[in-house]
Amino acid sequence: MSRKNSAPAVGPKVAVVGAGSWGTTFGKILADGGASVVMWARRPELAAEITESKRNSRYLSGINLPRTMTATTDLAEALRDAEQIYLSVPSQSLRENLAAIKPYVERTDVPIVSLMKGVEKSTGLRMSQVIEQVLQCDPARIAVASGPNLALEIAREQPTAAVISSLSPETAEAVARRARNRYFRSFVNTDVIGTEFGGVLKNLIAVAIGIVDGVGYGENTKASIITRGLVEMTDFAVAQGAQPETLQGLAGLGDLIATCQSPLSRNNTAGRLLGQGYGYKEVVAQMQQTAEGLASVAPVLQLAKQVGVDMPIVQQVKMVLDGTMDPRDIAPHLTTDDDQPQGERTQNDQTGGGGALRRALQRALDQFRHGGRGAAGDRP
Numbered sequence: 001m002s003r004k005n006s007a008p009a010v011g012p013k014v015a016v017v018g019a020g021s022w023g024t025t026f027g028k029i030l031a032d033g034g035a036s037v038v039m040w041a042r043r044p045e046l047a048a049e050i051t052e053s054k055r056n057s058r059y060l061s062g063i064n065l066p067r068t069m070t071a072t073t074d075l076a077e078a079l080r081d082a083e084q085i086y087l088s089v090p091s092q093s094l095r096e097n098l099a100a101i102k103p104y105v106e107r108t109d110v111p112i113v114s115l116m117k118g119v120e121k122s123t124g125l126r127m128s129q130v131i132e133q134v135l136q137c138d139p140a141r142i143a144v145a146s147g148p149n150l151a152l153e154i155a156r157e158q159p160t161a162a163v164i165s166s167l168s169p170e171t172a173e174a175v176a177r178r179a180r181n182r183y184f185r186s187f188v189n190t191d192v193i194g195t196e197f198g199g200v201l202k203n204l205i206a207v208a209i210g211i212v213d214g215v216g217y218g219e220n221t222k223a224s225i226i227t228r229g230l231v232e233m234t235d236f237a238v239a240q241g242a243q244p245e246t247l248q249g250l251a252g253l254g255d256l257i258a259t260c261q262s263p264l265s266r267n268n269t270a271g272r273l274l275g276q277g278y279g280y281k282e283v284v285a286q287m288q289q290t291a292e293g294l295a296s297v298a299p300v301l302q303l304a305k306q307v308g309v310d311m312p313i314v315q316q317v318k319m320v321l322d323g324t325m326d327p328r329d330i331a332p333h334l335t336t337d338d339d340q341p342q343g344e345r346t347q348n349d350q351t352g353g354g355g356a357l358r359r360a361l362q363r364a365l366d367q368f369r370h371g372g373r374g375a376a377g378d379r380p
């Protein structure tokens with residue numbers, strides 16, 4: 001662990017591509033868990049600072065990085081002989097980065113782990129789908145990490161949990177064993193769709209909560225939007241093939257709470273600026289770091305339309321971003337909705353006994369497939 005002064009043992013090498021706030025924090029998690037971590041950074045001065053000063057002053061001010069963490073701008077050097085590869089670049093740049101990574105990983109079967117929480121704007125694909133498409137690799141090799149994971153809190157070693165998801169329980173477990181230490185606990189599941197969409201969708205609700213903050217509304221409005229936001233997240237994710245339980249777990253409710261509550265959240269911050277009256281371009285110009293929610297709004301609404309799911313809160317975020325709605329009109333429902341009372345539960349529950357029965361059957365089938373271990377829900 002980084003607190004100890006004795007020379008650290010050299011553990012298995014892992015690589016982290018992307019040295020922003022989350023990539024660097026995840027590198028620290030892995031190094032504090034015993035791995036020897038090599039980061040790939042775009043800028044030579046950042047790579048040098050991480051290697052020589054054990055600092056990343058732009059993204060993680062005041063944090064000391066472990067001695068077993070180094071960085072390079074040479075992708076081949078970063079990836080060579082890595083036991084696992086973690087990816088943490090902005091979602092809209094993943095495809096171009098994968099093209100550069102591909103020659104170094106196509107003759108290996110090392111796990112590739114997405115740490116990202118966005119969808120590709122041009123295709124609507126989740127990050128694991130982009131990885132599978134570009135690397136043309138076995139999806140069982142791919143894992144995703146998600147959960148209530150505000151980088152700076154974890155870099156300060158505050159106790160936190162995450163979930164590692166892969167279609168392959170073995171891959172999820174191998175990654176979870178590596179990505180854990182005394183302040184960071186990784187759970188596992190096999191619901192990649194739910195885990196990834198949880199991370200994408202909570203960003204959109206956090207933008208809405210930021211708008212509420214910026215406008216100056218209080219806790220009732222926020223609680224109403226968070227609660228209805230979780231319903232929207234669940235309806236959408238289940239329609240895409242997710243297990244509803246995942247949205248009640250770390251990657252759904254857990255991350256929704258953290259991101260909506262924290263001023264550290266970039267999505268929340270972007271929303272607050274919108275609520276204060278700044279336009280989309282001004283907000284983008286003011287943001288020093290990646291706020292994934294801004295790029296995910298349009299593709300998420302497009303996907304929602306394809307499967308017939310209503311997302312009134314996400315729709316309002318889009319209207320504020322487009323400048324077609326006054327932020328002060330934000331509400332847990334669309335004010336243009338007709339006045340018919342709606343049921344409170346999710347669309348999934350509103351299918352009545354059928355929904356519950358379907359889930360029970362699915363769980364039984366998953367348990368059968370996974371040798372008695374349930375697929376849904378975060379497992380230690």
Ligand SMILES: NC(=O)c1ccc[n+]([C@@H]2O[C@H](COP(=O)([O-])OP(=O)(O)OC[C@H]3O[C@@H](n4cnc5c(N)ncnc54)[C@H](O)[C@@H]3O)[C@@H](O)[C@H]2O)c1
Nearest residue numbers: 019020021022023088089093116117149150151289290292
């Ligand atoms: N910061 C967090 O608390 C946190 C937590 C969990 C997940 N995430 C997710 O991690 C991902 C990365 O976010 P972050 O917080 O590290 O962002 P960041 O803005 O802190 O850092 C992004 C990094 O990517 C680099 N970068 C920018 N454009 C690039 C390009 N075209 N190619 C390669 N590198 C490029 C930047 O130089 C920087 O090093 C996002 O999907 C985010 O949602 C972030």
Ligand SMILES: O=P(O)(O)OC[C@H](O)CO
Nearest residue numbers: 147148149150265266267
């Ligand atoms: O700063 P944000 O809004 O990108 O959120 C960071 C993490 O995703 C929180 O889990």
